[in-house]
Amino acid sequence: MFLSCIPSGSLTVKLLFVQGPSATIRLLLLILISVALMTVDHRTSYINTLRSGLTVVVYPLQYAVNLPADFMGWASQTFVTRDTLLKENEELRTQNRLLKAQLQKLTFIESENVHLRELLQSSKRAGERILIAELLAVDLDPYRKQVVINKGSSHDELYIGQPIVDAHGVMGKLTHVTPFSSTALLITDPNHxxxxxxxxxxxxxxxxxxxxxxxxxxxxxxxxxxxxxxxxxxxxxxxxxxxxxxxxxxxxxxxxxxxxxxxxxxxxVARLQRSREVLLVWPALANLPPMENPCEVHKRRNEQ
Incomplete structure (x- = not known):
């Protein structure tokens, strides 16, 4: 900041440069603030509330960044030739017939399996609740294998640790859930x-x-x-x-x-680098009362 001093009766202007704190002091101050924030984040849950609020603010930006990719996908599908569409339709019809034939057999096997479990009084239940979600972003950190999806806890009742799969196999599990989006850790991450x-x-x-x-x-x-x-x-x-x-x-x-x-x-087997849609799975045991869910019983014993 420059200060100008004009003495009375003189046309001389003196400019004085006022220096702020040195670079070293500012660096040390930033390091201390960073350490304090990391300590608070590790020992308390106050930062999680702030992080969730910031995620809600950033969500429109993530959606806007994803728009070019969605537009390219829409454009590529719109300008596909008629012959290609006919060929793909024929292949899909063939696959559909095969899948229907397999589904008839699997339906019989599933009903027979449920009957046998009832006879054995097994605690397992058949059938899981699923929900389709789309990818919003991919973590570019080479040491982290994470993706962000467009479903959160506000209306979809997602929870930390919930598994996600695609049409081919297991992809990972949710590690952070916010009201409008969630972060999932892929199975190829070293921490998974x-x-x-x-x-x-x-x-x-x-x-x-x-x-x-x-x-x-x-x-x-x-x-x-x-x-x-x-x-x-x-x-x-x-x-x-x-x-x-x-x-x-x-x-x-x-x-x-x-x-x-x-x-x-x-x-x-999951297409971790190519899938744009994922399935969120609620295990069948999650719908059981706490006293009948062995996972809840095991968790409660560990907490005690």
């Missing part, structure tokens, strides 16, 4: 783990994200009955993912006699 089992023989394991578009099966011995091409499905353990959803396909099995565990890599 999902209990799985080998569809061929029922071998149980835990699939952990590698951060590079694949998942790894940890702590399986070298003599484990698993091979390339095996399909991994969710086991239902951990009370997060319903049992039976496809998760990944084993692509690499490496054994080393000098190491106690095998190196097993699997590729997710």
């Amino acid at each position: 783990a999902v209990p799985v089992q080998v569809n061929r023989n029922g071998l149980r394991a835990v699939a952990v994200g590698s951060g590079e578009g694949t998942v790894e099966l940890l702590h399986l011995p070298n003599n484990a009955d698993i091979q390339e091409g095996d399909l991994l499905v969710s086991s239902g353990l951990g009370c997060v993912y319903p049992a039976g959803y496809p998760v990944a396909t084993v692509t690499k099995v490496t054994t080393n006699p000098s190491l106690p565990f095998a190196e097993i890599v699997a590729e997710p």
Whole structure:
């Protein structure tokens, strides 16, 4: 800031430059503020309220940023040639006939399975509630595999830890829910783990994200009955993912006699990089009363 001083009887103008705090002091002050905010965020829940409010403010911007991609998708579908549409329609009709035939068999198997569970007095229930959502944004951080969807807690009753899938398999689970949007952690994130089992023989394991578009099966011995091409499905353990959803396909099995565990890599069956619509799943157990839901009983015991 410049100050001008004009002495009486003189035409001389003196400009004085007033300096603010030095750069070092400002840097230290910003570091202290950052540490204080991180401490408050870690120990209290006040920042979550502020973050939810800011998310509501930013939501229109996220929607606006997503408009060009939606317009390109609309334009590409609008200008598709007639021959291409006819060919796609014929393929869809063929797939529809096959799926209807399979559905008739699956409906019979499901009803028979429900009857057998009733006879065995099993605590599991068939059928899950689902909701379709669209992707709003993808986290560009190379060390985080996250997406933002356009559904929140205001009308859709989403909750933290809710699983999401696409038309092919498991994608991940919700880690942050706001009134109008939610953030989901994908199964390829290094901080994500999902209990799985080998569809061929029922071998149980835990699939952990590698951060590079694949998942790894940890702590399986070298003599484990698993091979390339095996399909991994969710086991239902951990009370997060319903049992039976496809998760990944084993692509690499490496054994080393000098190491106690095998190196097993699997590729997710869900189209994590291409899907624009996802399905939010409410496990059937979530609709049971707390006294009949084994997950609620287990959670309550841990809290005690």
